[in-house]
Amino acid sequence: MKDIEDLVAGFRRFRTTYFDERPDLFERLTRVGQSPRVMVVACCDSRVDPAIITDSDPGDLFVVRNVANLVPPWEESGHYHGTSAALEFAVRCLSVRHVIVLGHAQCGGIRALLGDIRWEGEAGRFVEPWMSIAEEARREAIAAHPAVPRETLMRECELGAIRVSLRNLASFDFVRRAVEAGRLKLHGWYFDLQQGELLRYDGATGAFTLLAGPGGVQTSAPSAASPNEAR
Numbered sequence: 522m523k524d525i526e527d528l529v530a531g532f533r534r535f536r537t538t539y540f541d542e543r544p545d546l547f548e549r550l551t552r553v554g555q556s557p558r559v560m561v562v563a564c565c566d567s568r569v570d571p572a573i574i575t576d577s578d579p580g581d582l583f584v585v586r587n588v589a590n591l592v593p594p595w596e597e598s599g600h601y602h603g604t605s606a607a608l609e610f611a612v613r614c615l616s617v618r619h620v621i622v623l624g625h626a627q628c629g630g631i632r633a634l635l636g637d638i639r640w641e642g643e644a645g646r647f648v649e650p651w652m653s654i655a656e657e658a659r660r661e662a663i664a665a666h667p668a669v670p671r672e673t674l675m676r677e678c679e680l681g682a683i684r685v686s687l688r689n690l691a692s693f694d695f696v697r698r699a700v701e702a703g704r705l706k707l708h709g710w711y712f713d714l715q716q717g718e719l720l721r722y723d724g725a726t727g728a729f730t731l732l733a734g735p736g737g738v739q740t741s742a743p744s745a746a747s748p749n750e751a752r
Contacts, residue, residue, distance in 0.1 A: 539579065550580045557583040559619045560611040562604065562686065564590040568714055569625045583611045589630025590623055591654045592686035595693045605693070612695050618705060620690065624683045625712040631678045634659050637671070654689070655682040680729055683709040683722060 523531070539546055560583045561571040571577070571584050585607035592604060611617045632638050633645065634652040658681030666677055687709050690696050699705035709722030711729055721732040 546578065546580070555580050555583070555615070557581055557611075557615060558617055559583070559621060560585070560608070560615075560617045561621045561623050562587075562590050562592055562608075563623045564588065564625055564628060564630065566625060566627075566629065568627075569623070569712055571621075571623055574712060574719075583607075583615060583617060588648060588651055589628055589634070589655060589682060590625075590686065591630075591651070591682060592622060592689045593654050594689045608690075608693060609695065612693075612699055612705060616704070619708060620696070620705065621708040621710055622683050622686045622690075623710045623712065624679050626676065626679065626714050628675070628679050628682075631655070631675055631682060634678060634682075635671075635675065655685055658682045658685050680711060680722075683711060684727075687722065687724075 557580060559581070563569060563571045563584055563586045565586050565588055571582055572579075575582070585604055587604055592608070593602070595605070596602075608620070611620070629638065630648070630652055633648050634655055638645070638648075655678070658678050662674055662677035662681050666674055669677075687707055690707055691700075696705065696707075700707065709729075710732070711720040711722075712718075713720065716734070718734040719732045720729040722729055
């Protein structure tokens with residue numbers, strides 16, 4: 522477990538790596554600006570950092586993180602929309618070519634969706650309404666797997682929530698237009714942090730298949746998931 526002093530020491534190592542040993546990287550990023558080709562919608566979970574698990578450099582990924590890596594449906598209201606704003610910026614300003622919804626095993630948000638979180642005091646006033654975005658995934662998982670162990674049900678909900686987010690991406694007109702024009706591809710990925718495996722969603726079959734596993738072996742070609750096929 523790291524404390525504040527550990528984080529400061531970590532920054533010093535980061536600075537040595539990226540400013541002393543590789544000064545060209547941030548010189549270019551500050552001179553030219555960022556131009557990531559990939560946006561990742563990831564979870565806040567401290568074990569699932571998109572840049573770390575994809576071995577990416579600064580400037581490679583445009584990342585938004587929230588509880589359970591959810592994409593809300595498009596809505597026009599006076600509320601605050603952090604994830605929607607990040608999506609709009611990525612697609613309309615940065616012109617990213619890929620949006621990845623990155624789910625993972627042992628997700629605390631999904632555990633809350635299933636009612637398995639113990640709160641200090643009253644139930645979560647913000648988490649529960651947020652997790653209602655994935656209510657469809659919970660209902661479908663329970664209906665399809667009524668008598669499975671709790672951890673199996675959790676995994677099905679985690680996978681289902683990725684499908685829900687892919688469908689919700691299509692509710693944003695600027696996303697839909699970019700996909701139809703061939704400028705943008707959508708992907709659903711699932712990181713199994715117990716097995717060290719990366720799964721990808723196959724829009725044609727509705728299933729998740731192994732993309733990369735032990736030894737770095739790729740067992741299926743990466744492909745885009747049509748939001749219309751995110752069933």
